[in-house]
Amino acid sequence: MFYREAGQFKTNYAADMAVFPILQDKIGIALILTLALVVIPLAGNAFFLSVVMIPFLIFALASIGLNLLTGYTGLLSLGTAGFMGVGAFACYKLTTIFPGVNIIVWILTSGLFAAAVGVFFGLPSLRIKGFYLAVATLAAQFFLQWCFIRIPWLYNYNVSGAIEVPTRTLFGIAVTGPNASPEMRYYVVLGVVILLTWVASNLVHGRIGRSWMAVRDMDIAAELMGIKLLPTKLLAFAVSSFYCGVAGALMVFLWYGGAEPEVFSINQSFLILFMVIIGGLGSLTGSFFGAALIYILPIVLRGAPSLVGLDIGAATVEHLTFMIVGALIIFFLIVEPHGLARLWQTGKQKLRVWPFPY
Amino acid sequence: MRAPDMDAGVTAGDVLLAVENVSLRFGGVKAITDVSFDIRKGEIRAIIGPNGAGKTSMLNVINGFYHPQDGRITFKGRTRSKMRPYVAASQGIARTFQNVALFKGMTTLDNIMAGRTLKMRRGFFWQMLRHGPAMAEEIEHRKVVEEIIDFLEIEAIRKVPVGRLPYGLQKRVELGRALAMEPELLLLDEPMAGMNLEEKEDMCRFILDVNSQFGTTIALIEHDMGVVMDLSDRVVVLEYGRKIADGVPDEVKSNQAVIDAYLGVPH
Numbered sequence: 001m002f003y004r005e006a007g008q009f010k011t012n013y014a015a016d017m018a019v020f021p022i023l024q025d026k027i028g029i030a031l032i033l034t035l036a037l038v039v040i041p042l043a044g045n046a047f048f049l050s051v052v053m054i055p056f057l058i059f060a061l062a063s064i065g066l067n068l069l070t071g072y073t074g075l076l077s078l079g080t081a082g083f084m085g086v087g088a089f090a091c092y093k094l095t096t097i098f099p100g101v102n103i104i105v106w107i108l109t110s111g112l113f114a115a116a117v118g119v120f121f122g123l124p125s126l127r128i129k130g131f132y133l134a135v136a137t138l139a140a141q142f143f144l145q146w147c148f149i150r151i152p153w154l155y156n157y158n159v160s161g162a163i164e165v166p167t168r169t170l171f172g173i174a175v176t177g178p179n180a181s182p183e184m185r186y187y188v189v190l191g192v193v194i195l196l197t198w199v200a201s202n203l204v205h206g207r208i209g210r211s212w213m214a215v216r217d218m219d220i221a222a223e224l225m226g227i228k229l230l231p232t233k234l235l236a237f238a239v240s241s242f243y244c245g246v247a248g249a250l251m252v253f254l255w256y257g258g259a260e261p262e263v264f265s266i267n268q269s270f271l272i273l274f275m276v277i278i279g280g281l282g283s284l285t286g287s288f289f290g291a292a293l294i295y296i297l298p299i300v301l302r303g304a305p306s307l308v309g310l311d312i313g314a315a316t317v318e319h320l321t322f323m324i325v326g327a328l329i330i331f332f333l334i335v336e337p338h339g340l341a342r343l344w345q346t347g348k349q350k351l352r353v354w355p356f357p358y
Numbered sequence: 359m360r361a362p363d364m365d366a367g368v369t370a371g372d373v374l375l376a377v378e379n380v381s382l383r384f385g386g387v388k389a390i391t392d393v394s395f396d397i398r399k400g401e402i403r404a405i406i407g408p409n410g411a412g413k414t415s416m417l418n419v420i421n422g423f424y425h426p427q428d429g430r431i432t433f434k435g436r437t438r439s440k441m442r443p444y445v446a447a448s449q450g451i452a453r454t455f456q457n458v459a460l461f462k463g464m465t466t467l468d469n470i471m472a473g474r475t476l477k478m479r480r481g482f483f484w485q486m487l488r489h490g491p492a493m494a495e496e497i498e499h500r501k502v503v504e505e506i507i508d509f510l511e512i513e514a515i516r517k518v519p520v521g522r523l524p525y526g527l528q529k530r531v532e533l534g535r536a537l538a539m540e541p542e543l544l545l546l547d548e549p550m551a552g553m554n555l556e557e558k559e560d561m562c563r564f565i566l567d568v569n570s571q572f573g574t575t576i577a578l579i580e581h582d583m584g585v586v587m588d589l590s591d592r593v594v595v596l597e598y599g600r601k602i603a604d605g606v607p608d609e610v611k612s613n614q615a616v617i618d619a620y621l622g623v624p625h
Contacts, residue, residue, distance in 0.1 A: 012497075013496075013497045013500045013501070013504075014493060014497060017493075017496060017497070017500065199486045202485065202486055202487060202488035203485055203486060203488075205488060206485045206488055206492060206496060207475055207478045207480070207485060207496075208482070208485050210464070210468055210471055210472045210475065211472070211475055213461055213463060213464050213468070213472075214461050214464075214472045214475075216461075216463070217460070217461035217462050217463050217464065218459045218460065218461055218462070220423070220455075220459060221455065221459040221460070221461070222461075222472075223423070223443045223444075224421055224422075224423060224443050224446070224447060224453050225447055225452070225472065225473060225475065225476070225535075225539065226443070226444050226447030226448050226475065226476040226539075227472075227475055227476075228444055235482075282463060
């Protein structure tokens, strides 16, 4: 009833090609941005910001990165955590070698290092596809993690063998290190995520995104139309790894505040791959949905018994959480194998014609 | 949509593409053996033959997907021992496939827009912004694509993912995607396979219109002899990878080797 596009006529192609062509969607995205930029920092406490929102945004960013590669270009990768680690370690090295440069500059620059590594490990993608490419990227994952452990230069020869995030400031306010306030960290993460999501949306709606999807859907036809496969795939690897690298740098600098190489293990790669699959391959919105379902839902479930006054042991809650999340994942995948994003699309389509079936 | 630019050296009736003594082998299997023929500017050239005669392989050689072991391919006056897909595409050879090879997850509009990829120039930086020059370029190409959509009468399915379209429409979208490349030579691999009479008639009309309105040279593979004899200016017949006949439809129809190939010979 409220979600109607009747009467919204487009008189030029620019309006028709907008990312949110329908007025209600524009209002919706404005509401979400207001919520994220104003309401959550004002209403949320430190716990909510640093344990729920910051990790959620970082996971969403990493999911977008992997989605560009796996969802849009059809290249399955298990090296996500490795590329995130490259971003984190690059950022750490850069900011300890050049402490004077703004940390946000280094966070974004570290993505470039991850991109370069991603391109290198993306080279086999011309010849191998699907599961076999996944195995090749698995090699990247293990090799990179080995580097993080075995090359002490990467963590500045710390005896702990881990990154210790130094304090860095933005306009005189600490954004990293132990003294950074959750609000400040949240705003930096949010800013980076909004910017990069916008860029990703622009890329996938234009020539480059169409080339990626063409390679995904029918590489032979794409090649015979003059889309060069290797540069297109490598560009996807580069952009994807850039996003993962930035997410990795954000994760260590603005969430954990320090990290051991173990953080960038294969488990992290799988976690993000699941977010992408459950959220919806080939959907940026889906990346947010997937990150929310897999990261936020367990937190909510863990907190739920005490909120409603049930007295259940912590271990039991933990077990229940695993079971419920697992069951929900299976449920959603049965209802809609194409992920939450497709469910969302179907819902919107139903709403458009409600109360009629079509 | 504009007609493709007439090259200075090539006028109507001149040879646009010549295949000379092309042989293609896959290991011990001889797909094409010593085949030569040419395609003249502005004509509709049919390639026919029984199943497994090497017709599709021939198209794959022409647009560079297969590299022949022997022979030469001359396109627009330039002779090569083999084509490369990118060179073929950028030189103006477009292609549709026997089994529809659309980008299934994309809409009709995006599929046809993807056909414009080679004509789009704005680099990564502007693509990231999707404003200013990148958007202007996008709109400019959208206009061309809309003309193709009008031409093929597929306005209603613009925003539908092509995977959900019926087969006949998918074939039409695929033709649209090839047309978006503004090709000089359009290769159609069984454009009417699996269609009913009405859809075939529509497709014939589109092929003739493309040929006459845009001056596009067309090479087509087709099994429906009625269609082939009606549409084409000249026909080349392959059997077991060899050329057995070449000429205007009436000549080919009465050629004994062709009749034998299609009907079989008594042993």
